[in-house]
Amino acid sequence: MGDRQQIEEFEKTIRILRKKLARSEKDRKQIESDVAAKEALLKTVIHKLKTSKTTLEQRTQDLQDALDTMQLMQVQLVQSAKMSVLGQTTAGIAHEINNPIGFIYSNLDHLDEYIQDLFKLIHLYHHYLPSPPTQFYVDSEDIDIELIEEDIPQILQSMNRGTQRIRDIVLALRNFSRLHEAGYKAVDIHKSIDNILMLLQQKLSGIEVVKNYGELPLLHCSAGDLNQALINILNNAINAIAIKNGQTEGQLSDPSVITITTQYQSNQQVVVNFKDNGTGISPEIIDKVFDPFFTTQEIGQGIGLGLTIARQIIVDQHGGHIDIQSELGRGTEFLIRLSSQC
Ligand SMILES: Nc1ncnc2c1ncn2[C@@H]1O[C@H](COP(=O)(O)OP(=O)(O)OP(=O)(O)O)[C@@H](O)[C@H]1O
Numbered sequence: 001m002g003d004r005q006q007i008e009e010f011e012k013t014i015r016i017l018r019k020k021l022a023r024s025e026k027d028r029k030q031i032e033s034d035v036a037a038k039e040a041l042l043k044t045v046i047h048k049l050k051t052s053k054t055t056l057e058q059r060t061q062d063l064q065d066a067l068d069t070m071q072l073m074q075v076q077l078v079q080s081a082k083m084s085v086l087g088q089t090t091a092g093i094a095h096e097i098n099n100p101i102g103f104i105y106s107n108l109d110h111l112d113e114y115i116q117d118l119f120k121l122i123h124l125y126h127h128y129l130p131s132p133p134t135q136f137y138v139d140s141e142d143i144d145i146e147l148i149e150e151d152i153p154q155i156l157q158s159m160n161r162g163t164q165r166i167r168d169i170v171l172a173l174r175n176f177s178r179l180h181e182a183g184y185k186a187v188d189i190h191k192s193i194d195n196i197l198m199l200l201q202q203k204l205s206g207i208e209v210v211k212n213y214g215e216l217p218l219l220h221c222s223a224g225d226l227n228q229a230l231i232n233i234l235n236n237a238i239n240a241i242a243i244k245n246g247q248t249e250g251q252l253s254d255p256s257v258i259t260i261t262t263q264y265q266s267n268q269q270v271v272v273n274f275k276d277n278g279t280g281i282s283p284e285i286i287d288k289v290f291d292p293f294f295t296t297q298e299i300g301q302g303i304g305l306g307l308t309i310a311r312q313i314i315v316d317q318h319g320g321h322i323d324i325q326s327e328l329g330r331g332t333e334f335l336i337r338l339s340s341q342c
């Protein structure tokens with residue numbers, strides 16, 4: 001091959017290579033633009049995914065909120081149903097007991113008077129007719145008149161005490177149900193607590209109740225509801241003491257005590273503190289005790305609404321605070337703060 005021919009061959013190869021280069025450059029640009037388009041598409045998809053994730057999170061939050069509201073509404077419904085049934089029942093029972101016990105109570109004084117007159121009469125007979133016929137001794141042989149005369153005042157006294165106690169309980173029941181004075185009113189919180197203690201007296205046997213009452217103003221609040229909150233807290237204290245006593249049965253343990261302290265603070269806050277030396281609450285569950293349906297009691301014993309209701313009444317309804325401190329094995333303290341202006 002001559003030089004010229006070789007040059008021509010080279011030039012031809014160069015031309016072919018140039019063409020190939022131009023084509024691959026075009027391909028590269030096409031690929032680049034394809035990649036850019038795909039990248040943009042991917043970005044849009046990622047953005048859309050992010051947006052829908054946020055929407056989904058928002059929806060989940062909304063659903064959670066709706067669930068919480070529904071649970072609270074359920075609690076409110078159960079509470080109002082419980083309260084109205086309890087209120088009607090206690091008011092009804094109180095009314096039914098009040099009348100018959102009134103008859104007994106008001107007749108006891110007359111009975112006492114008549115019995116004394118009868119004895120006076122017997123003594124007079126004895127004095128003026130000292131030697132009755134022999135048959136009198138035969139017929140009255142089984143009657144120990146001295147014993148009867150000695151016993152009757154004591155019998156009457158215990159009947160008096162018993163009826164007085166029933167009257168107190170009936171009064172406490174009426175005050176507790178407060179059906180006739182529903183709604184907000186000025187309440188003497190010490191009277192409310194004393195009423196509740198009277199109602200719970202049976203369950204409080206064996207428990208010393210120490211009252212450290214301070215000077216308190218009347219509280220403007222819904223008396224019936226506040227009673228419900230306080231009774232729930234006291235009931236829990238009694239339960240915790242009963243459980244602890246069950247666990248430590250036979251062992252030497254501290255006497256059971258519930259201490260109720262009230263105080264009026266300079267910031268116009270009324271503080272009511274219930275302290276018990278029952279089981280206490282373990283740190284793992286203390287955050288849950290106000291949750292609806294949380295209970296450590298056995299099935300059928302408790303439904304886990306007592307504290308949910310108490311918090312709802314004190315915090316949501318009356319704008320107050322309720323705090324809890326507890327030490328496992330030593331006891332629990334509930335601190336309630338209410339504004340006297342609430
Ligand atoms: N004073 C207390 N001492 C120890 N544990 C307590 C006390 N108060 C509440 N608790 C714990 O908190 C839980 C929830 O109390 P809550 O009053 O709401 O429900 P409950 O007493 O179990 O049932 P109920 O609906 O009958 O009141 C109790 O089961 C108990 O474990």
Ligand SMILES: [Mg+2]
Nearest residue numbers: 232236306307
């Ligand atoms: Mg309870």
